[in-house]
Structure formats: C-alpha cells, structure tokens
Amino acid sequence: MPVGLSEPSSIAPVAGVRLASVAAGIKKNGQDDLVVFAFDEGACVAATFTQNAFCAAPVTLAKNHLSQSSPRALLINSGNANAGTGDAGMKNAEQTCQWLAEALGCDDSQVLPFSTGVIGEQLPMDAMYSGIEKIVPQLAQDNWLAAAQGIKTTDIVAKGASRSIMLDGTEVTISGISKGSGMIRPDMATMLAFIATDARVEQSFLQQCLSEAVTQSFNAITVDGDTSTNDACVLAATGAAGNPELNAASAEASAFADAVASLCRQLAQAIVRDGEGATKFVTVDIEQAASLDEARQVAYTIAHSPLVKTALFASDPNWGRILAAVGRAGVENLDISRVNLYLGDVCIVRGGGVAEDYREEKGQAVMDREEILIRVELGRGDSSAQIWTTDLSHEYVRINAEYRT
Amino acid sequence: MPVGLSEPSSIAPVAGVRLASVAAGIKKNGQDDLVVFAFDEGACVAATFTQNAFCAAPVTLAKNHLSQSSPRALLINSGNANAGTGDAGMKNAEQTCQWLAEALGCDDSQVLPFSTGVIGEQLPMDAMYSGIEKIVPQLAQDNWLAAAQGIKTTDIVAKGASRSIMLDGTEVTISGISKGSGMIRPDMATMLAFIATDARVEQSFLQQCLSEAVTQSFNAITVDGDTSTNDACVLAATGAAGNPELNAASAEASAFADAVASLCRQLAQAIVRDGEGATKFVTVDIEQAASLDEARQVAYTIAHSPLVKTALFASDPNWGRILAAVGRAGVENLDISRVNLYLGDVCIVRGGGVAEDYREEKGQAVMDREEILIRVELGRGDSSAQIWTTDLSHEYVRINAEYRT
Numbered sequence: 001m002p003v004g005l006s007e008p009s010s011i012a013p014v015a016g017v018r019l020a021s022v023a024a025g026i027k028k029n030g031q032d033d034l035v036v037f038a039f040d041e042g043a044c045v046a047a048t049f050t051q052n053a054f055c056a057a058p059v060t061l062a063k064n065h066l067s068q069s070s071p072r073a074l075l076i077n078s079g080n081a082n083a084g085t086g087d088a089g090m091k092n093a094e095q096t097c098q099w100l101a102e103a104l105g106c107d108d109s110q111v112l113p114f115s116t117g118v119i120g121e122q123l124p125m126d127a128m129y130s131g132i133e134k135i136v137p138q139l140a141q142d143n144w145l146a147a148a149q150g151i152k153t154t155d156i157v158a159k160g161a162s163r164s165i166m167l168d169g170t171e172v173t174i175s176g177i178s179k180g181s182g183m184i185r186p187d188m189a190t191m192l193a194f195i196a197t198d199a200r201v202e203q204s205f206l207q208q209c210l211s212e213a214v215t216q217s218f219n220a221i222t223v224d225g226d227t228s229t230n231d232a233c234v235l236a237a238t239g240a241a242g243n244p245e246l247n248a249a250s251a252e253a254s255a256f257a258d259a260v261a262s263l264c265r266q267l268a269q270a271i272v273r274d275g276e277g278a279t280k281f282v283t284v285d286i287e288q289a290a291s292l293d294e295a296r297q298v299a300y301t302i303a304h305s306p307l308v309k310t311a312l313f314a315s316d317p318n319w320g321r322i323l324a325a326v327g328r329a330g331v332e333n334l335d336i337s338r339v340n341l342y343l344g345d346v347c348i349v350r351g352g353g354v355a356e357d358y359r360e361e362k363g364q365a366v367m368d369r370e371e372i373l374i375r376v377e378l379g380r381g382d383s384s385a386q387i388w389t390t391d392l393s394h395e396y397v398r399i400n401a402e403y404r405t
Numbered sequence: 406m407p408v409g410l411s412e413p414s415s416i417a418p419v420a421g422v423r424l425a426s427v428a429a430g431i432k433k434n435g436q437d438d439l440v441v442f443a444f445d446e447g448a449c450v451a452a453t454f455t456q457n458a459f460c461a462a463p464v465t466l467a468k469n470h471l472s473q474s475s476p477r478a479l480l481i482n483s484g485n486a487n488a489g490t491g492d493a494g495m496k497n498a499e500q501t502c503q504w505l506a507e508a509l510g511c512d513d514s515q516v517l518p519f520s521t522g523v524i525g526e527q528l529p530m531d532a533m534y535s536g537i538e539k540i541v542p543q544l545a546q547d548n549w550l551a552a553a554q555g556i557k558t559t560d561i562v563a564k565g566a567s568r569s570i571m572l573d574g575t576e577v578t579i580s581g582i583s584k585g586s587g588m589i590r591p592d593m594a595t596m597l598a599f600i601a602t603d604a605r606v607e608q609s610f611l612q613q614c615l616s617e618a619v620t621q622s623f624n625a626i627t628v629d630g631d632t633s634t635n636d637a638c639v640l641a642a643t644g645a646a647g648n649p650e651l652n653a654a655s656a657e658a659s660a661f662a663d664a665v666a667s668l669c670r671q672l673a674q675a676i677v678r679d680g681e682g683a684t685k686f687v688t689v690d691i692e693q694a695a696s697l698d699e700a701r702q703v704a705y706t707i708a709h710s711p712l713v714k715t716a717l718f719a720s721d722p723n724w725g726r727i728l729a730a731v732g733r734a735g736v737e738n739l740d741i742s743r744v745n746l747y748l749g750d751v752c753i754v755r756g757g758g759v760a761e762d763y764r765e766e767k768g769q770a771v772m773d774r775e776e777i778l779i780r781v782e783l784g785r786g787d788s789s790a791q792i793w794t795t796d797l798s799h800e801y802v803r804i805n806a807e808y809r810t
Contacts, residue, residue, distance in 0.1 A: 053739040054732030054757075084725050086758030119725025120759065306711070306797075310805035320489045320524025327459030334458040352459075353491030354525065392711070394802050400715035 002157050003281040003370050003390070005273035011144035012162035012173045015198040016040040016238025020138035021150030024131025026117070026124055027079035032150035034131040037074040037194060038104060038139050043238045044200075045071045046207035047112070048214050050231035056083030057090040058113040059232060061097065065109045072110040074194060074234060075100050075132075078153050078179070082115040082123050092123045099129060103136040114232055116179065116192055117153050148177040151192055154399060155181045159270040163259040167252045170243035172199040174259055176235075178267035181223070181276045193218065193233040193267050199256065200239035202247040209257045210235040210264075217264035220387040222303050223275040235260065272388045277396030280312050285375040287384040294331060294378075295385035301329035302374060309392030312372065317363030319348045326376060338379025343367065407562050408686040408775050408795070410678035416549035417567035417578045420603040421445040421643025425543035426555030429536025431522070431529055432484035437555035439536040442479040442599060443509060443544050448643040449605075450476045451612035452517070453619050455636035461488030462495040463518040464637060466502070470514045477515040479599060479639060480505050480537075483558050483584070487520040487528050497528045504534060508541040519637055521584065521597055522558050553582040556597055559804060560586045564675040568664040572657045575648035577604040579664055581640075583672035586628070586681045598623065598638040598672050604661065605644035607652040614662045615640040615669075622669035625792040627708050628680040640665065677793045682800030685717050690780040692789040699736060699783075700790035706734035707779060714797030717777065722768030724753045731781060743784025748772065 017039060024034040039045070047066055049059050065071065075096060082089045097111040104111075115123070148158035160177040176195030201209075214233055239245075246256055273281050284303050289295035302308055305325040311318040319341060326339065341349035344366035348358050366372060422444060429439040444450070452471055454464050470476070480501060487494045502516040509516075520528070553563035565582040581600030606614075619638055644650075651661055678686050689708050694700035707713055710730040716723040724746060731744065746754035749771035753763050771777060 052729060052732040053736065053741055054728045081725075084728055084754070084759065119723075119729065304709075306801070307805055310802055313802065314806035316806070318524070320486070323459045323489055324457060324524065327457040331458065336458055349489070354489065392802060394799050396711070397715055397718065397797060397799050397802055400712055401719035401721070 002274040003278055005157060005270055007157050008145065008148065008160045011148065011160040011175050011177065012164065013141040013144065014173050014175050014196045014238065015141070016043060016240030017196045017236065018139040018141055019143045019147045020135045020140065021143060021146040022131055022135045022138065024077070024134070025127040026077055032146065033077055033079045034135055035076040035147045035150040036100065036135050036139060037147070037196070037236070039072055039236055040238055040240060041072070043070065043072070043236050044203045044206055045234060045236045046203070046210040047232060047234045048210060052231070054084065056081055056115060057085055057093045058082050058115045061090065061093045062112040062114065062232065065097070065112055069107060069109040071112050071236070072106040073100055073104055074112050074114060076114040076151055076192065076194070077123070077128065078151050079117040080115060080121055080123050081117045081119045084120040085122055088122055092125060095125065096123070096128050096132065099132045103132060112234070114192055116151065144175055144177065151177065151179040153179065153181070154276055155179050156274050159267055159274065161263055161266045163263050165255055165259045167199055167241070167243040167246060167256065170241050172197055172241040172243060174199070174263055176263050176267050178271055180271040181274050192231070193264070195234065195260070195263065196236040196238065198238050198241040200241065200243050200245045201237040201256070202245055205247045205253065206235060206237050208248065209260045212257060213261040213264040216261060217268035220385070221268045221272045222300060222387060222389050223272060223278070269388055272390055275390035276399045277393040278390035279370070279393055280391040281371045282312060282389050282391065283373045283386060284389060285373060285384070285386045286378065287375065288377045288379050288381060289383040289385070290381040292383045292385060294380070295383050296387070298326055298329040298331060298376065298378065299385050299387045301325045303387055303389035306392055309390070312367070312391035313393045315364070315367040317343060317348070317360065317367045319343065319363065322374060323349060331378070335379065340377040340379070342375040344373050407679040408683050410562060410675055412562050413550065413553065413565045416553065416565040416580050416582065417569065418546040418549065419578050419580050419601045419643065420546070421448060421645030422601045422641065423544035423546055424548045424552045425540045425545065426548060426551040427536055427540045427543065429482070429539070430532040431482055437551065438482055438484045439540055440481040440552045440555040441505065441540050441544065442552070442601070442641070444477055444641055445643055445645060446477070448475065448477070448641050449608045449611055450639060450641045451608070451615040452637060452639045453616060457636070459489065461486055461520060462490055462498045463487055463520045466495065466498045467517040467519065467637065470502070470517055474512060474514040476517050476641070477511040478505055478509055479517050479519060481519040481556055481597065481599070482528070482533065483556050484522040485520060485526055485528050486522045486524045489525040490527055493527055497530060500530065501528070501533050501537065504537045508537060517639070519597055521556065549580055549582060556582065556584040558584065558586070559681055560584050561679050564672055564679065566668055566671045568668050570660055570664045572604055572646070572648040572651060572661065575646050577602055577646040577648060579604070579668055581668050581672050583676055585676040586679050597636070598669070600639065600665070600668065601641040601643065603643050603646040605646065605648050605650045606642040606661070607650055610652045610658065611640060611642050613653065614665045617662065618666040618669040621666060622673035626673045626677045627705060627792060627794045628677060628683070674793055677795055680795035681804045682798040682802070683795035684775070684798055685796040686776045687717060687794050687796065688778045688791060689794060690778060690789070690791045691783065692780065693782045693784050693786060694788040694790070695786040697788045697790060700788050701792070703731055703734045703736060703781065703783065704790050704792045706730045707781070708792055708794035711797055714795070717772070717796035718798045720769070720772040722748060722753070722765065722772045724748065724768065727779060728754060736783070740784065745782040745784070747780040749778050
C-alpha cells in the first residue's frame with residue numbers, strides 16, 4: 001500500500017481549463033484510460049520530456065507540435081505507451097491528434113499527445129476513435145479527480161494537488177495531477193504530470209519555473225532506476241485569472257515559482273509513496289559533497305542499491321550496505337575518515353567507523369518507521385542533494401514479473 | 406537453485422600447496438568457516454582487490470603485506486567481513502595473521518588475510534584463535550573441495566575447477582575456488598577467488614595473466630550491481646612442477662594465460678549461476694559499440710535494470726524494457742534507427758523498430774530457457790563486450806531481507 005498517501009479529496013478547478021476522463025477500452029480491466037485537457041485560447045504551455053533515446057512516438061510528436069503552435073489540448077491515454085511501435089506508431093499518434101483537433105475545432109498541431117502503459121503494442125485505434133468521440137461532450141472544469149484516475153497504470157492511488165496564491169492582488173490557482181509507480185527514474189522529466197494555472201504568465205518564465213521545479217522534484221525521485229520512454233511534464237497557464245502578466249522580473253515571480261516547485265515536489269513524492277511494492281518512503285540526503293553532481297551520484301548509488309533497498313524493506317539497520325554503496329559511488333579520492341552516516345537523527349558512522357555511542361536498537365527504531373531519512377556527510381565541500389526513493393519488496397518483483405500476464 | 410551448476414566432483418591438488426577447512430564457530434550454523442592455504446617457500450603470488458573506497462580491514466592489510474613479502478599463507482574466514490570495523494578491526498586482522506604466522510613459522514607479513522560475511526561486526530577472536538590452532542595440523546594437498554565449502558556464505562553450492570596444460574614438456578596444474586552469490590558487481594577484483602598452480606612463473610607475468618583474466622571474468626559479472634568491500638582474487642604459482650620459469654616471452658605464455666582466463670571465467674560464471682535467487686543465467690552481449698567502455702556501459706545498464714531482471718524471472722520477452730535500458734544508458738547521439746536487438750538467435754528489433762518477422766512466440770521460446778543470450782548491435786563501431794548476470798526473483802528479495810535475522 002502507498003506510504004503515507006491517500007487519494008486527494010479534491011483538486012481545485014482552474015479557470016480556462018476543461019477536462020474529462022472516460023473508459024475507451026484500451027485497458028483490459030474496463031477502467032478509465034482516456035483523458036483530455038482543453039485550454040481556452042491564449043493559454044501558454046511549458047513542458048519537459050524524457051531524455052531516453054528510445055522515446056515514444058507521442059513524445060516525439062508532442063515536442064514537434066509544441067515547437068509549432070500554442071497548444072489547445074492534451075490527449076492522454078493510459079494502458080498503451082505507443083513506444084517501440086515504429087512508423088505505424090507515429091502515424092497512429094498523428095491520427096489521434098487529428099481526430100481530437102476536428103472535434104475541438106483547432107489545428108492538429110495544437111494537440112499534444114501522451115501515452116503510458118505497455119511498450120511495443122500498437123494503439124487500439126477503434127477504441128481511441130470512439131473514446132475521443134465520447135469524451136469531448138463531457139469536458140468540464142471540475143473533472144480533475146476523474147482525470148487523475150484516468151491516467152493511472154500500476155498506480156494504486158490517484159495523485160493530485162492544488163495551490164492558491166495571490167499575484168498582484170489577484171488570487172490564482174495551480175492544480176496538477178501525476179501518475180507513475182514503476183520504471184521511475186525520471187531524467188529531465190517525470191512519468192506523466194499535468195499542471196495548470198489560471199495565472200497569466202510569460203512563456204519563457206513559465207518554462208523556467210517548470211524546469212527548475214522539475215529538477216528538484218520529478219528529477220529527484222527514483223523507484224527502480226529505470227527511465228521511462230514516455231516521461232513528460234506539462235505546465236499550462238491560461239491567464240483566465242486576469243492578473244497582470246507575470247515574468248521573471250515581477251515582484252511575485254519567486255512566490256509563483258515556489259508554489260509550482262512545492263506542487264511538483266508533492267506530486268513527485270506521491271509517485272514514490274505509491275512506488276511499485278513500496279513499504280517505505282525514503283529520503284536520501286547527501287551533504288558536504290564537492291559538487292552537486294557528486295552529491296546526486298552518491299545519492300542515486302544508495303537509492304538504487306538492491307541490497308540497501310532490501311534492507312529497508314526488512315527494516316534492517318544494515319548500515320554496512322549503505323557504506324558499501326557510498327564506497328562504490330565513484331567519488332575520486334574519497335577520504336573515508338571524513339564520512340559520517342546518519343539514520344534519521346541517529347549518528348551511526350562517524351569519521352568512517354562506527355560511532356562509539358551507536359547501539360543497534362537506535363538504528364532499529366529509525367528503520368521501523370515508514371518514513372526514513374538516510375543522511376551522509378562526505379566532508380568534501382558544501383554541495384548537497386536530496387532525493388526520494390522506496391524499498392525493494394516481494395511485491396515489486398511480483399508486479400513486474402506479472403505485468404503483461 | 407543454481408542455474409546449470411552443481412558441486413564440483415573433484416579439484417586437482419597442486420604441488421606446493423597445502424590447505425584445510427574447519428568450523429571455527431564464526432558462522433552460527435556450525436558449518437566450516439575458516440580456511441588456510443599454505444605455500445611452499447619460493448611461491449610467487451599475484452592478486453587483485455576491490456576498488457570500493459570502504460574496503461575492509463583484511464583487504465588493506467593483505468595489500469600492505471603483499472607489498473612487503475612473498476606470501477606463505479592465506480587466512481580466510483567466512484561469516485564475518487571485518488568491514489566497517491575501524492581500528493579494532495585492523496588490530497584483529499593483524500592479530501590473526503600473527504597467530505597463523507607463529508603456527509607456520511613464517512613472518513606476520515607473509516600471511517594474507519581475507520574475510521567475507523556480515524559487515525560491521527568485530528571478528529570473534531576466541532573462535533579465530535582456536536580455529537587457527539585446530540586447522541594447522543590438518544593442512545594437506547587434497548583438501549580443495551573442503552576449502553571450497555569453507556569459504557561459502559550465501560552460496561548454495563561450492564565452486565571450484567582445474568585445468569592441466571603442458572609447459573615445455575612439463576605437465577602443470579591450475580586449480581581454483583571461488584565464492585560469491587550477492588553483492589556481486591566486482592570492480593577490478595571478484596568476491597573471493599583463490600587459484601594456485603604448480604607452474605614456475607615470473608611474478609610480473611603472473612600478475613599480468615591474472616589481471617587480464619579478471620577483466621574478462623570476475624569483472625564481467627554482476628548479480629545486483631553492488632560491489633563488495635571485501636572482493637579479492639589471488640593466483641599463486643608454487644613452481645613445484647619444475648618447469649623452466651615462464652614469462653611473457655615464453656613460447657607457452659599465451660597457453661598459460663588462456664588456461665588461467667578460462668578457469669577464471671568458469672569460476673566467475675559459477676558465481677552468477679549461484680547468484681542469490683537466480684533462476685536464469687543471462688549473457689548480455691553488446692556489439693558494434695564505439696568503444697569498450699560504451700559497450701560495457703550499455704551491457705551493465707541492461708544487466709542492472711530491475712525491470713529487465715524481473716521480466717527475465719517471469720520468462721517474459723518484454724523487449725521494450727531492454728530497449729528502454731539501452732536508451733537510457735547514456736550513449737551520446739545514439740541513432741536508434743541503427744539498433745538491432747536479438748534474444749538468442751531471434752531478431753526482435755531491426756533498425757530501431759520491431760522486426761517484421763518477429764512473433765511473440767519466438768521470443769517466448771528463448772525466454773523459457775534457463776540460459777538466455779541478449780544481444781544488441783549498436784551500429785556505431787566495432788567494439789564489443791560480454792557480461793553475465795541473473796534475473797531478479799522473489800528469492801533474491803527474501804534472502805537479502807532476511808540476511809541478518
């Protein structure tokens with residue numbers, strides 16, 4: 001079950017955004033699998049995408065469309081990733097954009113497509129066609145919770161959240177939904193996250209806010225180290241709130257950026273909390289590194305270690321596995337006599353050796369918790385990085401061994 | 406159960422090497438846990454060690470001793486890694502070498518210590534003392550099988566093998582044992598492997614043979630990507646066979662090097678076949694890479710992917726996960742339209758897309774086997790690399806979650 005995470009009870013509507021979710025028959029279990037976002041004219045959109053060389057057809061097409069036009073709609077299906085599907089997959093993605101564009105009365109290039117699910121199977125085009133026909137009449141402002149359900153794959157709970165801030169005397173709303181549970185080690189983008197605000201925001205500042213937020217949220221989580229072929233994160237600003245256009249020089253620029261970052265962090269952490277088979281929510285905090293890259297490298301080496309992850313699953317304060325991961329993380333000339341290791345606020349290793357006052361029961365008490373902080377001081381500089389991850393459980397193996405059966 | 410691997414029925418004795426194995430009481434289950442190798446005077450020894458910055462006390466001491474003297478003995482204990490044990494751990498390692506040196510009548514620095522087992526606990530010195538007292542009278546040439554048992558930790562079967570070759574008219578023997586099952590992603594050394602030959606070999610050529618063999622054997626396997634703090638591989642040449650001293654210029658130099666490499670490959674593959682929870686033995690073969698580093702990087706990205714490993718466990722030809730791993734392996738400017746992927750001899754992906762003649766049942770037939778070849782052609786150059794790994798099963802999680810309980 002997800003760690004410290006339940007379904008959101010509400011997600012605030014965003015003026016200028018209508019959306020809907022339907023069961024188009026792509027998923028075999030009959031659950032919702034098609035979601036559309038429609039933006040009023042004048043909306044401004046920022047996005048980040050997977051860096052995987054084998055990116056899926058919809059990712060390539062969405063990037064292409066984004067470079068041509070101002071998006072008016074997002075077309076999202078779950079249950080099929082349309083990845084590894086070659087030319088046919090690309091033609092199918094183009095066709096679905098065309099169908100939605102006709103129904104909405106906009107240009108094909110104003111539709112951004114997103115797919116998530118099984119890799120290597122073609123989209124069921126009949127289901128996509130009838131699903132699009134069915135969904136357009138249902139578009140409405142208050143369907144965020146349904147959309148959060150509709151984009152799920154192996155997720156146990158739907159993920160969404162909202163923020164509300166004042167910009168120059170105008171109240172604006174930022175709402176977002178995300179999905180993802182496995183194949184999670186986003187690289188310059190997340191699994192799928194869709195965020196919208198009614199604030200009026202200049203395009204370049206909007207992209208800057210999103211990129212900075214993603215670095216510290218979706219790009220700081222890992223479940224299994226596998227980067228998806230379909231990761232994408234979109235932030236749309238409709239401007240419907242009527243505030244004076246926000247840009248990097250505005251007085252409230254940082255308030256807006258902070259709100260976006262905080263929302264992204266919550267949505268990203270929700271993916272980890274609902275990580276496949278997760279029984280723990282783990283923060284890995286690396287401090288006193290020589291550089292940010294070094295800090296992240298050590299953090300990911302710990303977070304990806306199957307031995308650390310199985311120890312976390314077992315609530316075993318097996319700190320030797322954490323030290324072994326630090327030791328193989330590729331830090332040049334690491335002086336182990338300067339390394340300190342903490343579990344929660346318990347110092348286990350001081351100066352490279354077991355702390356004199358450490359007792360197993362202290363470590364055990366921290367490991368027994370559902371939320372665990374692993375903190376390492378490298379004694380090399382003043383850079384730090386924080387990432388979030390899960391344990392490795394029987395359930396992770398079961399889910400991924402049975403995924404296609 | 407190990408994949409295509411059973412206990413060796415015999416390991417050939419090596420003239421000039423006496424060894425023994427006893428239960429000293431370090432392991433809680435009463436099995437053998439102390440092994441000693443004694444070499445006749447004049448033996449020549451080569452070794453490689455872990456590159457983990459947090460290397461264990463015995464590794465540091467063995468390297469130190471090797472730089473001072475010609476080794477006369479190896480002192481190996483299983484059940485306790487003497488790693489993360491600080492100054493006390495180093496003093497204990499020194500003390501045990503001293504005890505064995507006294508019993509054998511050699512210098513402390515002529516004993517190389519090796520430990521494997523739980524990290525972060527001090528060696529039980531009473532057990533070590535009485536074990537050493539008990540083992541020395543039992544040293545004999547024909548105890549290789551017992552020694553292979555004595556160095557096991559989570560290994561299911563003992564691992565050992567022999568080779569016999571003619572050098573300048575003299576028959577020489579090369580025998581070796583290895584142990585390891587988890588925390589396996591050796592880096593310039595293996596878990597523990599001890600190899601001896603009665604050939605007379607020049608020291609620098611002996612080290613060259615070992616280093617080259619290790620690169621293509623112990624350094625080409627991975628179970629879980631975790632590099633141990635205690636990895637070591639030793640090759641001793643006693644010279645008792647009486648052949649003219651072999652060096653790099655000898656006519657039989659490559660025959661000897663090949664025999665060492667072949668033995669190392671067998672011992673290394675045995676570790677993978679007995680990998681924790683392994684149900685598959687998997688060869689990952691990357692061809693047409695721009696460099697050896699690139700080929701190894703792609704191979705390890707596939708071999709470490711939890712999603713690829715769980716698909717292997719499930720015998721699921723989920724090639725999308727393999728492609729996704731190739732795509733995130735960090736190859737600069739990868740042209741996916743030149744990438745081909747094979748499972749066994751079945752071409753699944755040609756030119757970046759599904760091969761036209763591929764059918765799921767063909768991939769399924771390969772995945773149903775116990776021994777699986779994953780082959781990727783990158784279309785970038787003529788470098789290649791081959792590594793060996795296992796799947797990720799429920800059993801791996803169980804073993805590592807319960808390791809200290």
